[in-house]
Amino acid sequence: APAEPAVTGVVLPEGTDSEVAFIPVSEKPAPAGKEENTKKVFEINVPKYEKGKPATVKFTMTVAELTKDGKTAADVALWHHDEETGEWTKLVTTFVIKDGIVYFEAITFDFSPFAIVYADEPAEELPTDQPEEPTETPASPAPVLAVIAALGAAVVLRRK
Numbered sequence: 262a263p264a265e266p267a268v269t270g271v272v273l274p275e276g277t278d279s280e281v282a283f284i285p286v287s288e289k290p291a292p293a294g295k296e297e298n299t300k301k302v303f304e305i306n307v308p309k310y311e312k313g314k315p316a317t318v319k320f321t322m323t324v325a326e327l328t329k330d331g332k333t334a335a336d337v338a339l340w341h342h343d344e345e346t347g348e349w350t351k352l353v354t355t356f357v358i359k360d361g362i363v364y365f366e367a368i369t370f371d372f373s374p375f376a377i378v379y380a381d382e383p384a385e386e387l388p389t390d391q392p393e394e395p396t397e398t399p400a401s402p403a404p405v406l407a408v409i410a411a412l413g414a415a416v417v418l419r420r421k
Contacts, residue, residue: 265326266301266377269364272317279309287374292340292349298379300330300337307372317366318352318375324361334358336380339367349376 271281284304291299305318318339327333338354354367369375 266320266322268303268305268318268320270319271305271307272319273307273310274314274316277307277310277314277316279307282306282308284373287376289342289374289376291376292342292378295340295349295376295378295381298381300377300379302374302376304373305375310372312371315368315370316372317368320365320367320377322363322365322377324358324363327363330379332379334363334365337363337365338378338380339365339369340376340378341369341371342374342376343371344373351378 268283268285273279273281282305284306287302287304289302289304290296291302300322307316310316320339322334322337324334327337334356337356339352340349341352342349352367352369354365356363356365358364
């Protein structure tokens, strides 16, 4: 059987004492125009949650599953359906890959329903995706350089 995304947990804001109810399949339709790219629609109900406070939804997918779908982890985002406006909104979704499993985390300011959606890939959008990657890459060496610079400063100070 093909693996499907698994919701692995919810991190509630500090001080939120509430049960968390997970409903694996929502009756809510997928985001409009994204039906084909929607992997899963589910609900998480947190009765005592205070809307507007950041909470984290965690879910996993396998690299094999993504590859089979012709996608990468960067193509995956969690979307939230706002019951008041009727709109689906893409949430900031981050991931870590370990041992063939992609661990995703998305920050939400409200609960239920959610959808795991693949990014669209029309040909005309590809060039706009390219500049994003180089801007991210320099970000990771910079802190390392700062640490090296700080160590160098410490060595220089000791010599005096």
